[in-house]
Amino acid sequence: MTFEHEIMVGWGDCDPAKIAYTGRIPNWCLDSINAFLHAHLGGGWFVQELDNDMGMPFVHMSIDFRAPVTPRHPLICRVFPTKLGTASVTFQVEGFQNGTLCFQGTFVEVVTVASTFEKQTIPAHLRRALEAHLPS
Numbered sequence: 001m002t003f004e005h006e007i008m009v010g011w012g013d014c015d016p017a018k019i020a021y022t023g024r025i026p027n028w029c030l031d032s033i034n035a036f037l038h039a040h041l042g043g044g045w046f047v048q049e050l051d052n053d054m055g056m057p058f059v060h061m062s063i064d065f066r067a068p069v070t071p072r073h074p075l076i077c078r079v080f081p082t083k084l085g086t087a088s089v090t091f092q093v094e095g096f097q098n099g100t101l102c103f104q105g106t107f108v109e110v111v112t113v114a115s116t117f118e119k120q121t122i123p124a125h126l127r128r129a130l131e132a133h134l135p136s
Contacts, residue, residue, distance in 0.1 A: 056089070068102065089109050
Protein backbone atom coordinates (compact mmCIF):
# COMPACT_ATOMS: atom_id res chain seq x y z
CA MET A 1 0.00 0.00 0.00
CA THR A 2 2.46 2.63 -1.18
CA PHE A 3 1.27 6.22 -1.16
CA GLU A 4 2.45 8.24 -4.14
CA HIS A 5 2.33 12.00 -4.60
CA GLU A 6 3.01 13.42 -8.07
CA ILE A 7 4.87 16.68 -8.52
CA MET A 8 5.34 18.50 -11.80
CA VAL A 9 8.85 19.95 -11.73
CA GLY A 10 8.93 23.25 -13.59
CA TRP A 11 11.60 25.19 -15.40
CA GLY A 12 11.63 27.71 -12.53
CA ASP A 13 12.54 24.90 -10.10
CA CYS A 14 15.86 24.41 -11.87
CA ASP A 15 19.33 25.96 -11.79
CA PRO A 16 21.59 26.86 -14.73
CA ALA A 17 22.70 23.20 -14.95
CA LYS A 18 19.06 22.40 -15.89
CA ILE A 19 18.49 20.22 -12.81
CA ALA A 20 16.32 20.94 -9.76
CA TYR A 21 17.70 23.32 -7.16
CA THR A 22 18.79 21.19 -4.20
CA GLY A 23 16.63 23.28 -1.85
CA ARG A 24 13.43 22.39 -3.73
CA ILE A 25 13.78 18.69 -2.92
CA PRO A 26 13.13 18.94 0.86
CA ASN A 27 10.10 21.12 0.04
CA TRP A 28 8.71 18.45 -2.30
CA CYS A 29 9.30 15.81 0.38
CA LEU A 30 7.37 17.86 2.95
CA ASP A 31 4.57 18.47 0.44
CA SER A 32 4.40 14.72 -0.10
CA ILE A 33 4.26 13.92 3.63
CA ASN A 34 1.50 16.51 4.02
CA ALA A 35 -0.40 14.88 1.12
CA PHE A 36 -0.01 11.48 2.84
CA LEU A 37 -1.47 12.90 6.05
CA HIS A 38 -4.29 14.59 4.14
CA ALA A 39 -5.16 11.32 2.40
CA HIS A 40 -5.08 9.19 5.55
CA LEU A 41 -6.27 11.63 8.25
CA GLY A 42 -8.70 13.76 6.26
CA GLY A 43 -6.41 16.76 6.51
CA GLY A 44 -2.73 17.64 6.57
CA TRP A 45 -0.77 19.68 9.09
CA PHE A 46 -2.97 22.77 8.82
CA VAL A 47 -6.16 20.81 9.59
CA GLN A 48 -4.51 18.78 12.36
CA GLU A 49 -3.16 21.94 13.99
CA LEU A 50 -6.43 23.87 13.86
CA ASP A 51 -9.01 21.11 14.28
CA ASN A 52 -7.18 18.62 16.52
CA ASP A 53 -4.71 20.91 18.36
CA MET A 54 -1.96 18.57 17.13
CA GLY A 55 1.35 19.87 15.84
CA MET A 56 3.99 17.78 14.08
CA PRO A 57 7.24 19.79 13.94
CA PHE A 58 10.30 18.18 12.37
CA VAL A 59 13.33 17.32 14.50
CA HIS A 60 15.40 15.57 11.82
CA MET A 61 15.72 15.50 8.02
CA SER A 62 18.27 13.73 5.84
CA ILE A 63 18.31 13.13 2.09
CA ASP A 64 20.59 10.99 -0.07
CA PHE A 65 20.73 12.06 -3.71
CA ARG A 66 20.96 9.34 -6.37
CA ALA A 67 20.13 10.97 -9.73
CA PRO A 68 19.25 14.47 -10.96
CA VAL A 69 15.65 15.70 -10.88
CA THR A 70 14.59 17.57 -14.03
CA PRO A 71 11.37 18.94 -15.58
CA ARG A 72 11.45 16.13 -18.17
CA HIS A 73 9.23 13.67 -16.23
CA PRO A 74 6.78 13.87 -13.31
CA LEU A 75 8.43 13.41 -9.93
CA ILE A 76 6.71 10.60 -8.06
CA CYS A 77 7.30 10.76 -4.31
CA ARG A 78 6.54 7.57 -2.42
CA VAL A 79 5.79 8.20 1.25
CA PHE A 80 5.49 5.74 4.09
CA PRO A 81 6.07 5.72 7.84
CA THR A 82 8.99 3.53 8.91
CA LYS A 83 8.93 3.90 12.70
CA LEU A 84 6.55 5.02 15.42
CA GLY A 85 7.88 6.03 18.81
CA THR A 86 5.91 7.16 21.82
CA ALA A 87 5.74 10.73 20.52
CA SER A 88 7.63 10.58 17.21
CA VAL A 89 6.99 9.47 13.65
CA THR A 90 9.67 8.65 11.07
CA PHE A 91 8.76 8.91 7.39
CA GLN A 92 10.66 7.72 4.35
CA VAL A 93 10.24 9.64 1.09
CA GLU A 94 11.60 8.22 -2.15
CA GLY A 95 11.59 10.34 -5.30
CA PHE A 96 11.40 8.68 -8.72
CA GLN A 97 11.42 10.04 -12.25
CA ASN A 98 10.75 7.72 -15.18
CA GLY A 99 11.42 4.69 -12.95
CA THR A 100 14.79 6.00 -11.69
CA LEU A 101 15.37 6.56 -7.96
CA CYS A 102 16.48 10.20 -7.65
CA PHE A 103 16.58 10.58 -3.86
CA GLN A 104 15.68 8.95 -0.55
CA GLY A 105 14.95 10.92 2.57
CA THR A 106 14.26 10.28 6.24
CA PHE A 107 12.07 12.76 8.12
CA VAL A 108 11.28 12.63 11.85
CA GLU A 109 8.43 14.57 13.44
CA VAL A 110 7.51 14.92 17.09
CA VAL A 111 3.82 15.14 17.93
CA THR A 112 2.89 18.13 20.07
CA VAL A 113 -0.12 19.79 21.61
CA ALA A 114 -0.20 22.68 19.14
CA SER A 115 -1.57 25.28 21.55
CA THR A 116 1.21 24.71 24.12
CA PHE A 117 3.95 23.28 21.87
CA GLU A 118 4.48 20.47 24.39
CA LYS A 119 5.33 16.95 23.30
CA GLN A 120 2.47 14.47 23.52
CA THR A 121 1.95 10.75 23.01
CA ILE A 122 0.85 9.99 19.45
CA PRO A 123 -2.98 10.27 19.48
CA ALA A 124 -4.91 7.07 18.72
CA HIS A 125 -6.34 8.34 15.41
CA LEU A 126 -2.86 9.14 14.11
CA ARG A 127 -1.28 5.92 15.42
CA ARG A 128 -4.00 3.80 13.75
CA ALA A 129 -3.56 5.60 10.42
CA LEU A 130 0.23 5.23 10.48
CA GLU A 131 0.37 1.63 11.70
CA ALA A 132 -1.67 0.57 8.68
CA HIS A 133 1.20 1.77 6.44
CA LEU A 134 4.26 0.53 8.31
CA PRO A 135 6.37 -1.92 6.27
CA SER A 136 5.90 -5.55 7.28
